[in-house]
Amino acid sequence: MPTPITQKGFDALKAELDRLRKVERPKNIEAIAEARAHGDLSENAEYDAAKERQGFIAARMAELETKIAEARVVDTTGRTTDTAVFGATVLVIEQESQSKRQYTLVGQDEADMKFNRISVQSPVGRALIGKRVGDFVEVTTPAKVIEYEIVEIKFEEL
Known part of the structure; x- marks a missing residue:
């Protein structure tokens, strides 16, 4: 079912997804590699935190992808009406x-x-x-x- 959203809101969702893909996820991959290099993973708090962050990033990206796929941008520019409507x-x-x-x-x-x-x-x-x-x-x-x-x-x- 399509979810109404303004162009500005849609752009904000896409920008967040882009930031997660291009900045946060690569930074997290580096943090995992660095924590792995410290040796024993069973008692490595940095590794555990980085893996937890990886899960959060993946979940948020999936959530944003779903929201973007279900979004229906409603153009409110130049609109006039005497009825309360979206926007x-x-x-x-x-x-x-x-x-x-x-x-x-x-x-x-x-x-x-x-x-x-x-x-x-x-x-x-x-x-x-x-x-x-x-x-x-x-x-x-x-x-x-x-x-x-x-x-x-x-x-x-x-």
């Missing part, structure tokens, strides 16, 4: 506190609350998708139900 930045007002919040709807691998990027699969993301300016949405959290009013929908450079 949109949505300004909402939380009804109880009247505080404004802004969320950009992105794929799961791009979600980062430091930059107000939320996954379209998150509870807030699912509630916003398909809604329009003036709509109210409810998001159920473990603590309470939060109601937001959608104030603005725009597209920014991701």
